[in-house]
Amino acid sequence: MAVSESVIRDAIVLAVEQINASGGVLGKQLKLIGEDGASEPTIFAEKAQKLIHSDCVAAVFGGYTSASRKAMLPVFEDANALLYYGQQYEGLESSPNIFYTGATTNQQIIPALDYLKQQGVKSLYLVGSDYVFPRTSNAIVKAYAQANGIEIKGEDYTPLGSTDFSTIVNKIRAAGADAVFNVVVGDSLVAFFREYRNSGLTPETMPVMSMCVGEEEVRSIGPDILAGQLASWNYYQTVDSPQNKKFVADFKQRFGADRVTSDPMESAYTAVLLWKATVEKAGSFAVPDIQEAADGITVDSPEGPVSINGANHHVTKTARIGRVGPDGLIYSVWESPAPIDPDPFLDAYPWAEGITG
Structure with a gap:
């Protein structure tokens, strides 16, 4: 990491x-x-x-x-x-x-899913590193998908630090989802995206929406490999x-x-x-x-x-969906009109009832 x-x-x-x-x-x-x-x-x-x-x-x-x-x-x-x-x-x-x-979830994951839905995405493939953040994030994605008519074509996890993504990427390509929801973290991102590009998948054919790819990760992976891919954050260097x-x-x-x-x-x-x-x-x-x-x-x-919200100790955040540019920076393609109040337990989303961390 x-x-x-x-x-x-x-x-x-x-x-x-x-x-x-x-x-x-x-x-x-x-x-x-x-x-x-x-x-x-x-x-x-x-x-x-x-x-x-x-x-x-x-x-x-x-x-x-x-x-x-x-x-x-x-x-x-x-x-x-x-x-x-x-x-x-x-x-x-x-x-x-x-x-x-x-x-928290309603300031990053849900805006990413809302954006993909608005772009016409009707199916997703889920991939992540094997620990609590990716697994819980994808449990939330699956609940959202069920409530919003989005099909989950597959779901795979890999150990932290893993560098072999050939099998997972082959499964992603065969599944033919509209987009990939990516919660791979750390050094594994380099191997994942290189394998993704080498397999012939592109942002045009099957875009990847990443939760953990920021400007520093783009530098490690390479802008030539990532240009055109999507990310969901609250801040980019280009703000x-x-x-x-x-x-x-x-x-x-x-x-x-x-x-x-x-x-x-x-x-x-x-x-x-x-x-x-x-x-x-x-x-x-x-x-x-x-x-x-x-x-x-x-x-x-x-x-x-x-x-700061004194009741739950989270903070208001502006959601931003970004696209990686060929220069290695990330540029907003959508942002929330105002900072979003934190809802860490997703109380405002009936479809999320029963999800636990």
């Missing part, structure tokens, strides 16, 4: 350095202590224990896979500490000790706003002109800003004070305005 996780650390570093340069938080300079979860949930839990109990940190920012988050959750609840989890995920969870600043132009320029100045920004990086960066704003409203670094002050905290982030 390093291709996706290491760049998130860079975004958090940028936020902390900017906050310190502008005077810190409540007059205090922030000290960043970093630990490597090594793509292994048990190690994430061990490192969280260290950060909380040995380093006595004010808050933790990190985690990527849902498996890592679920491994850390009891650590934070037992210690009554705070984790800011900045990645999109499958929903169906809420904890007073976690702030979820990435998209046209003064806040984002400054974020991109600052990031490139700090880490290199050849670097790109992506949704997981932006939501991790925004998480630090939300924590700062909440601490300043509370006038305190204490966890109970932050929990009490969180509702309604809003920052004008690079993706747009983001507000």
